[in-house]
Structure formats: C-alpha cells, structure tokens
Amino acid sequence: MPELPEVETVKRTLEQLVTGKTIEEVVVSWPRMVKRPDDAGAFADMLKGETFQSIGRRGKFLLFHLDTWTLVSHLRMEGRYGLFQTDEEVDKHTHVRFRFKDGEELRYRDVRKFGTMHLFERGEELQNLPLSHLGVEPFTDAFTPVHLREKLLRTTRFIKSALLDQTVLAGLGNIYVDEALFLAGIHPERKANTITEEEAVKLHGAIYKTLKEAVEQGGSSIKSYVNGQGEMGMFQQSLFVYGKTGQTCKKCGTEVERSVVGGRGTHTCPVCQPS
Known part of the structure; x- marks a missing residue:
C-alpha cells in the first residue's frame, strides 16, 4: 500500500499534470469505488464542468481541490493515476476516467478495486470521515x-x-x-x-x-x-x-x-x- 512518501510523490506529479484542467465528463465503470455520494451517476454529474484548482494530501489520502468540491481519494493497495489521450486504449483495470476539454483524461487504475473516492463541498472534507479521525502530519509543527x-x-x-x-x-x-x-x-x-x-x-x-x-x-x-x-x-x-x-x-x-x-x-x- 502506498504510504506518505509515495502519496506525496503522486500528489506532486498530479499537480503538474492536471491543475487547471476542466472536467467535461466522468466515466465510472466500478461504482463501488465511489463512497460519497453513494451514487456513481450523481458523483459524475457533480464533477462536470469543475476545474482542478490544486492537489493536496492528508496522510495517505489524495485531495483534489476543484471549484466547488474536494475529491478525497485513497489508493489502497494498488491504485494509481495517469494522464492519457482520450483516444488511447483503456486498460481493463481502469475504473474511473476524468475526461478533460483539452482531449486528455485522468484515469484511475486499480487491479484489486480497493480504492475509494469521497466527494465533499470544499472546506468540509477535514471535518468528515475518512479524514476527520487522522492523527497529526509528520511534516507539521504539531509533530513533536x-x-x-x-x-x-x-x-x-x-x-x-x-x-x-x-x-x-x-x-x-x-x-x-x-x-x-x-x-x-x-x-x-x-x-x-x-x-x-x-x-x-x-x-x-x-x-x-x-x-x-x-x-x-x-x-x-x-x-x-x-x-x-x-x-x-x-x-x-x-x-x-x-x-x-x-x-x-x-x-x-x-x-x-x-x-x-x-x-x-x-x-x-x-x-x-x-x-
């Protein structure tokens, strides 16, 4: 399972890849990954037209900050993100696709299908599970x-x-x-x-x-x-x-x-x- 250094590295590369990109469509082929809302169709609709403003991290979770929402993503054992051209062949283990207006798309691939995604209104993600129970971050002043x-x-x-x-x-x-x-x-x-x-x-x-x-x-x-x-x-x-x-x-x-x-x-x- 990716730990803090791996998730921090993914966060830094995704900042370069998707910040400023606007979502045209979201395709979810494994609805169980979407935990909040509990409807993958609603999840996809809520993200249409949203632009990635920044990428954050809390513990082992990735935080995708959009205009209105924060997407909280946990990679679990083997989840990974990658940027592709929309017309590139889709791997059978790709379960969520964020299609952008520029012809590219961010794909989430997970062989074991253990990854999770929660969507919150911006500013509410830290007050709710799965983030609200986490301890201090090792790179903060609170860690002494x-x-x-x-x-x-x-x-x-x-x-x-x-x-x-x-x-x-x-x-x-x-x-x-x-x-x-x-x-x-x-x-x-x-x-x-x-x-x-x-x-x-x-x-x-x-x-x-x-x-x-x-x-x-x-x-x-x-x-x-x-x-x-x-x-x-x-x-x-x-x-x-x-x-x-x-x-x-x-x-x-x-x-x-x-x-x-x-x-x-x-x-x-x-x-x-x-x-």
Missing part, C-alpha cells in the same frame, strides 16, 4: 517528540502497531515504521507505553528523517507503485531492514530477521534493536 510520546503512552499495544494506527500519526505504513524503528534502535514488540523521553526524541527524528529522504527519492517502488507519470521511486535502494530478511544489517552485520507483529510482516535487526 512530546506529542509522539503522549500518544504512545496512552496504549499498551506493541509500538509498531501503535505507529501503524493512523489516529496516532497520519501516513506511516509498514515500510517506514520498520525503517524508523530500526534507526531509533527500538524493537517493534516494545510496549508503546514504555517509551522514554530520550527514545521518543530518537524515534521522532528517525520518523522525520526516513520520510523526508523517502519523499526526496520519490518513495519506494515495492511491488507495483509508480508515480503519476509512471516513474518508479528509488528509496527502496536505501532501506535498512524492510524486505531484507536473511541479509546482513548495514550497521552491524547481523542477519536481518522477519517476524509477524500485529498481523504485519516485520523486519528487525536483533542486535541494533534488542528486545
């Missing part, structure tokens, strides 16, 4: 070591499970939680409420550093992720532990281990992250 520790002290879950909780911190997923915990030297099965002030400072720095570098490199192309222009991310070349099972740790040379924590595949160096 003190805030992070306060959130973690409230739960007895494993710290990895707590960090994956989008109400604790928006945008983190399996890849970057594993990486940040490694850099902070914290075992993923530590109870979240045992985090010390010093560890919270290290973890805060590790989260920020990992996400910042991942954004700068266009995210991590694990499995099928590409950005809005079809380009792969490169951060996977900088990963320390995620997907490195059986390989030697870059810091100490110990073999990286894989386990399951909270139902998620987890990668750990047993020396750098003592239990």
